[in-house]
Amino acid sequence: MANTIYRNFKQVADAESARTALLDAGFQPSAVQLNTHDPRGQDTSTNAVDNIMNSMTPDDADTTDHGAPRAAAMLTIDVDTDEERDQADAIVRGFGASEA
DSSP states (O other), rough: OOOEEEEEEESSSHHHHHHHHHHTTTTGGGGGGEEEEEOOOOHHHHHHHHHHHHHHHHHTGGGGGGGGOSSEEEEEEEESSSSHHHHHHHHHHHTTEEOO
């Protein structure tokens, strides 16, 4: 059964290494797409709200002062069989992938 799987990575270098490993394992270049996530710039309103919220929370008293970690890259992998899916999952897990 053909489908596409999506896996996130915290580091672009890990995603690049996983893509290389998939290609080395025989996956076609057109079946493995690497997309990096560029952080969005904050607009004035978002900055204002962040500053207000940060001023209401003591520094390092909890985790509200720090943004949640965001994936840095995503691999999109087209697979034709369950075996290919399992193989791709095993390869990308070795590079720290998480499901999207």
